[in-house]
Amino acid sequence: MTSGFLRVAIVLGLISAIGPFAIDMYLPALPTIGADLGASPLAVQMSLVVVFLSFAVGPLFVGPLADIYGRKPVLYGGLVVFALASVGAALAPDVEWLIFFRLLQGLGSSTGMVVPRAVVRDLHTGAEATKLMSLLMLVFSVSPILAPLTGSFIIEAFGWRAVFWAVTIAAVLAFFLLMFGLKETRPAARRGGSSFAVAWAGYKLLSVHRTFVGLSLIGGLGVASFFVYLANSSFIIINHYGMSPSAYSLLFSVNAVSFFAVSQISGWLTERYGLSRVVRFAVVGFAAAMLAGWAVMAAGFASLAVMCVTLFVGYGFLGLVIPTTSVLAMEEHGEIAGTAAALMGTLHMVTGVVAMIVAGVFANDRPLPMMTGIAVCAGLALLLTLLTLKREPGRQAVAAAE
The missing domain is CATH 1.20.1250.20 (MFS general substrate transporter like domains)
Structure with missing residues (x-):
């Protein structure tokens, strides 16, 4: 490096x-x-x-x-x-x-x-x-x-x-x-054809591009699961489980460490197996962890330990989902990379805000509504992955492996 x-x-x-x-x-x-x-x-x-x-x-x-x-x-x-x-x-x-x-x-x-x-x-x-x-x-x-x-x-x-x-x-x-x-990465010679008219045309093109929208929404559902956690976790951990604010900050940090530590192997995995396969693996792991944790808590085992382990494992897999879906979604759109990144960011934020608002309707300072919202986001991400990548020819994976 x-x-x-x-x-x-x-x-x-x-x-x-x-x-x-x-x-x-x-x-x-x-x-x-x-x-x-x-x-x-x-x-x-x-x-x-x-x-x-x-x-x-x-x-x-x-x-x-x-x-x-x-x-x-x-x-x-x-x-x-x-x-x-x-x-x-x-x-x-x-x-x-x-x-x-x-x-x-x-x-x-x-x-x-x-x-x-x-x-x-x-x-x-x-x-x-x-x-x-x-x-x-x-x-x-x-x-x-x-x-x-x-x-x-x-x-x-x-x-x-x-x-x-x-x-x-x-x-x-x-x-x-x-x-x-940092040096400028888009010099004047590459900006000649750029304009707001081109950008809006790019948004129109990207908005009907099945793979781009699908991958952006998969990442957005991952972001949404974290927004649900962000909006509700302090009330649950402090009020319901009786932990101190400093203990809450520590638990918050542990999940972040899981996310970012696992994300560091995404490059190695992509080089070895290709982007599409890593995306599938990561989303399956993310959904499996969150759905299993939700099922255990819904069965009555709603302890803090169960919730913490579920989130630690699930957000570890999410550390693979976010970078790989972002790269794969933009792979074919280098000439309008700024426009593509903008639309992806908007889709992530809109998905997250909608999930946060919907989850807020059912919030009651208890863990199960929050975990239900997170599990729904994870399940939808898995479904969307199966629909988005089921006919992918694997061109990006082959190129990445080469």
């Missing part, structure tokens, strides 16, 4: 992590923010919901811009918007202004969802792309592993507004890392 390969993974991983870091650090502050600003729980939760909504909408515009103007200018713009919005959120006098600046934060950080995937496709395909994607995810893993604990410490020591000052500093550091650590 070359130093340049690792440098690109570090830069892209840190840029990708800024938006999620701002979410994960922020979660422990929600009750405090409501008390400080005199806002209802629903109003405070809206400051979180608008971030996910901007993650869903922002990529549709970010992708074409990255194809038209290049990768780095769009990343620069996103980091500047994110940093300014973070300053605004830190100084927000009421919850309405906080919601507004959180919306801008989400729009700025949506560049980190889209452009790094396009950069990976600019540089590599097949097994090499999967290796780079998995390395990017390893760096990205700093968010769910460290952010909850870091956020709790910052909030206790300096108050909730300090969270936004912290992510402002992170955005500034990412700006300079981008400046000196």
Whole structure:
């Protein structure tokens, strides 16, 4: 592995992590923010919901811009918007202004969802792309592993507004890392045919491309299962099982470690067996773990240990699902990689938000409704995999193996 390969993974991983870091650090502050600003729980939760909504909408515009103007200018713009919005959120006098600046934060950080995937496709395909994607995810893993604990410490020591000052500093550091650590991967010579008209045509083409949509939704259902866990796990582990917030943060981190550790072998598996076979294997393992865990808990064995083991194993397999489906979905769309990455990001976010809302209707601070939502996502991912890849000729797998 070359130093340049690792440098690109570090830069892209840190840029990708800024938006999620701002979410994960922020979660422990929600009750405090409501008390400080005199806002209802629903109003405070809206400051979180608008971030996910901007993650869903922002990529549709970010992708074409990255194809038209290049990768780095769009990343620069996103980091500047994110940093300014973070300053605004830190100084927000009421919850309405906080919601507004959180919306801008989400729009700025949506560049980190889209452009790094396009950069990976600019540089590599097949097994090499999967290796780079998995390395990017390893760096990205700093968010769910460290952010909850870091956020709790910052909030206790300096108050909730300090969270936004912290992510402002992170955005500034990412700006300079981008400046000196990454070359433009879409030079002017390759942008000649790019425009918003071409982008919308690309969206139309991709939206009826069975394999692209299927693979994007498989990844989206994996993301959705994690969104269901994200929205409900703190209430279940703290309120139902009686664990402390610090213990919850530790369990949250353990699942993240499982996800990102297993993702690191995705490149090796792809090189050896091909993308399509690895996707099938990963989704089957993900679905089997989550459905088996749900069945055990539905039978009355709803202990914390059963839930933790199920999630640890299931999210380990998900660590293979996300990078491989992302690479395989974009394999044939190099000329519109930014547009493809944007639509994929939107499909992931929309699927996740819908699952989170539906699961929220049935939530009751007990583990079974959450595990049911996760199992449904896993089962649908398996069904979609069987439908999407059943007639694949294996061309990508052969190319990757070669």
